[in-house]
Amino acid sequence: MLHHGRWAEPLIENDGSRVWVPPGCILYHHKTPHIHDCLWNRSLTIRGDDSAHQLFQALLTSLDVGAVDSNWNNIGENITVFTNGSRISFVWDEFLNSGPTLDMKRAGSVRDYLQSLAVERYDDHYEISMNSAGLVALERSHRPHLIRLTEHDTGRGDPPFTISMPLEVYPMMIEDWPSTWRHNNMSIEHKIMFTQAEVLFNLLCSNTVDRASNESGAYCCSPHVNSTWVQKSLIWAGTYMAVCLVLLPVSLWAKLCRSLSLTSLPTSAPSQIVGALATLWLAAIYCYVADRTMYFEKTPKVVNMGMFLSMLAIALVVGLATLQSAHSPKIEHRKHAVATTVPRLVLLSRPQTEEWKGWMQIVILLYHYFGMSKVLWVYQFVRLLVASYLFMTGYGHTMYFLTSNDFSLRRVVNVTLRTNMLNILLAFVMGTQYDLYYFPALSTLWFLIIWITIPRATSAGAQMSRVIMQIIASAAVVSVVITHGHTAQGWLAEIDSLGLHILKIETHEFLFRFRLDAYIVFAGILAALVCSKCRYDGTRLHDMTLAWSRSMATLVLLVSISIIALYVVFCWQFKDKYSYNRWHPFISPWPVMAYAILRNSTGRLRAYHSRLFAWFGRCSLETFVLQFHIWLAADSRGLLRLGLANVLLHTYRIKWSFLYDLVDFAIISALFLWVSNSTAGAVPTLTRIFIRDDLDEAVLGRDLEHESQATTLPKNSGKIGLRARVFISLIALWILNAAWYWLT
Template sequence: MTHKYKTSEAKTCLADQHITFVGDSRIRQLFYAFVKILNPLVKEEGNKHANIPFEDKTAALKVDFQWYPEVNSSMKQYFQSLRESLTSKPHMILAGAATWSIKMNNGSAESLAQYKVNMTQVAPVLEQLTDVSDVYWILQDPVHEQLLRESRKMITNERIDAYNQVAVGVLNGTSRNSKSKIKMFSVSKLISEETIMESLDGLHLPESSRDISAMVLMNAYCNKIIRPIDGSCCQPIPPLTIIQKLAACFFTLSIVGYASLTLIQRNKHRKNNKLCTDLESGEEKKPATATPVASCPEILLVSFCKLGLIMAYFYFCDRANLFMKENKFYTHSSFFIPLIYILVLGVFYIENTRETKFLNREQTDEWKGWMQLVILIYHISGASSFLPVYMHIRVLVAAYLFQTGYGHFSYFWLKGDFGIYRISQVIFRLNFLVIVLCIVMDRPYQFYYFVPLVTFWFMVIYGSLAIWPQIIQKKANGNYLWHCGLLLKFAFLLLCICFLLYSQGSFEKIFSLWPISKLFELHGNVYEWWFRWKLDRYAVFHGMLLAFIYLALQKHQLLSEGRGEALFSNKVSNVLLFFSVVSFLTYSIWASSCKNKTECNDMHPSVSVVQILAFVLIRNIPGYARSVYSTFFAWFGKISLELFICQYHIWLAADTKGILVLIPGNPMLNIIISTFIFVCVAHEISHITNDLAQIVIPKDNSALVKRLLCIAGFFFGLLLLSALQH
């Protein structure tokens, strides 16, 4: 992955630096493309066969071009002068030449032999310069032979390849005892093999190719300094933190422990088999015993062993330089064709639901599933650059939060269970994977923004209903004063949301308080949290309100939820369906006509509920629609949270900025293999989380309190280690 450097970034990286380009007219073109990153207003001075300086006094940087079109004694003397210079030497040297030698000597064999002799003389000087400079030898680009004018016809691709082979052979052999420090720059050559037919004269590269080569050079030099998230090339592996090392030790011990336990159990099984005699021996054979149920320590050991192997895969995919990453390039086909595929698959797996209630569990799993698949396609295709798609995906994220409000309100209203066990179970299931990834991948909690968002809103729902007076269905049954009290709670919640919205300063002060600031800060401030919270601030409230209205209507038997029955009377159902379809289409038309992302984001919190409610009504009012669901989508819906989080590191790469490449050179096969592994890992992590939740969060309150205190101590230890690390 290459980062596209802005002028300000490039100047920051190259401040107080000196860079020298040495060579012929094609090197001069590369020089200009490089300089234009620093100053887009620079103009080329035509076929100037002379040295060209460039200086930016604000950044105190110098970039110059030295005209040496042939590898000869003059070029050698120039490099010697750089080596012997008492003033500061260039920080980066880029050199290359050959086409003039081919042209001036009519491509003769003697010229190639002399080129080898000259390269042999220049190479040791260049090798000595590598002690103080980054030295690149730029391999010669191919030509488009049909476009060359008569005076250049002798510059053939066959001869260019021969000169490149000589240069590589000589320069790689300059250091006898170790590998040469001179770097071969072959990127430009590879690019021009695909683009040279666009050249105007057959010799010089088109501007777009030069710009790419210059940007690669900038990445090669600056990525290790700037460390951009979306520029994975040329970056060293980040050093392991203390916390990462401790995590590695813990998982290694878990794997060793599990292997030892398995070996011990096998040995016991073999001994038991030897004790059992055959019936022919005259002794009665003991009946086979049932498979023993695994104990809690065994389940913990197995779970952490599996998790350790999975986390090692996460680390190697997105932190070590083991696998390549590639940039995303959005096209309409890369987004919409996979969308059609999953839609067809979803339709093929339609089955009847076990229950036909409004927003029943199977339907909400289906809803989560297809939304998650659409979001995954959106991320891997880079569709965020296409504003209409971006606005529709924003609705899907709001719909997740809408479901959070609807589901948790319904549970608390019907069950009245505000115990510590319930809240601990939910928070553990939501946050377990993210906490482990924060430790293993060395990322802040807020980096996985959706989980903090869902966790925060769950706590808001819990706090709203749990504080005195606790209003639940059993208490409010037939008593309208209790209903009024609940509506007052709704009004107060809405008032708090509006207060935080219109007082960004207060919002930032509240969430910047230690220690909760550690949960909400990203890059040292809470702005990202403010932005994410603000985008979908009403979605949970709308979900809670719909749940209350639905449960009230259901209580008063104003709904028909039988199989095949419309939710309301025919007249009401038809009117609601008509307005829902119109609203759904109206929102889509508005979102598709959006021109400015900022303005549309400002409108989104208020209008996204239109699209969500329209979908809910269209999906639930007709009895036949409410009675069926797609098992394909529902299966993905059950692991939607794991899919959303895992994609960050083992499907996408470079913290979602790129795409993981397990199989280079075959994009389709790469996507198939990486997707298969990604889905399997998400499914396995879902099982691990469920197993651990049963053990870590016991139903006994006294035991649970002790474990929560241990967990609090664990996090306090992490904070101390993190502080020591920094």
């Protein structure tokens, strides 16, 4: 960090926004309270000319904006500031001729040392010498605490010492960004000075980095945090099991399955179990190696609107190039026909919803990768995409319950296990919290709300008023919960204080995300009710033919287009994301439903879907969870890199580092998508094994929200019932969770 680094800048547009990238790590952004804690009982002196004076002001601004005095702009004056138990000084020394302000290379007797403490009472003294000619050095002088002075005088303690280190990155920042140097007054732009201050704080304040950031190993100079006993056990056990699963003969697996009474499974089940378990564990181990070790580099995100839009355009072109027809319908064109005949396709069919989820997932991945949350209109658009996911969750689960009348425990376990298996495993292996991967938790909670809301023993022909009343009651309960969110936080805090270690989540963050999309799911439920009512009125859902009059169809399309246009205009009125978030729960259902209508407005639109987007949709849950560790880094706060650019830049001085960043991006992305797709096939297999479903006949697919038939299984399929398996699994998870907290 002191000797190498480079500026990462947008590849397409050059708007002056650059981020300093040390080799292999990320600069940690220290907040003012952290800096105060770090510099307490420390002394810092900056010696030099105008550039040193600018660094001095940048340090004071980071400490406390109110401490910066306009009188300190006078050039040539020495300045000393005492703040929060620390001393920060500036010494004007244009040519760096004078010696250091504190000489601690050798302390004599205890008496001499005590006399020096009367003058300088700080444990550590740091001195930075720098001028416009590029001469930069950092010197640290350390003295032991008073309690150890006698030990030092008798030769048993550590003597005071002085370390001098060159800060080669300071002149390198200016050399690689020459436009920031002002030739008229021999000064540097403020953006450089604040980056230099950030480098200094990373060097001095590594002890203030929070544990979660230390565990990622992504931040410069942060102390290494060893893996916990639980993590090591899981990693070694997973590696051993994955190797054994691959090497174990399939015939032995067949005998094992018979001994476990898995006789209802087909003969190919053992090999599928082997492959699924090995795939899941290897994916978890790859996440650990990528995001918890130093084998991969981690770099900061760079806000890059040009690359974001370019990647979206490429994805759109490829997606349109992979269009295909679901049923190859024949569409009749009649000049004088009053009604238009459309193909017999279900509204929001599985290929269509997979496509919808797929292109949204591409946008969300690129949104996270390029740090576009700082751009308001992109943030608003992505918030709408998350709402669309939850709309499909409400629609799909409700349609399943209405058409199958399956409210069984098997269905609940099927959905919750399929949704949460990967993120629960990663929470233990990576040392994260369950709600870090917030969407599986959010989706699970909404599934349970829907499961409670929809009346039992219902059918598509059930009394509509009863269903609507229960939906209204459910929405009212949700409104009360989000209105009194502080009460729910208090209850969860009380439960956590009991030391039961049942579940630990960031309640404030989770309730915030729950509140943002509090009503879009109910819009999906109502949409499913409308479609089920059409079936009850005599038209089968999967063979439904819509024959709208031209006037009615035109009116509905115009209303949908108007809703989307009004939403866009309304979003432009907001100045920040916080004011938008207050309105989002109430306005998001309208453009989402308008898009669903437009997507199904013609027979041709219903008939065709993009294979590329549908492929992404089938593994959208896995890509969302795994992106935190094997596409992004530091639990999504940075980017994962192989380090090609840094090697070529620092070893061979090749300046075209962005080309190698693209190579890094391509390799990391290919591995990420391959692991996500493999995991998306492994998790449903393990879910079916757990609930003992026939692997060939189970209806469970990768898109849990759009099943249309219940899963069937002989009642006496195993010695241990499903309830017992669920109970044993929950107890095992609780023991593992408690062991995690007791042993860390």
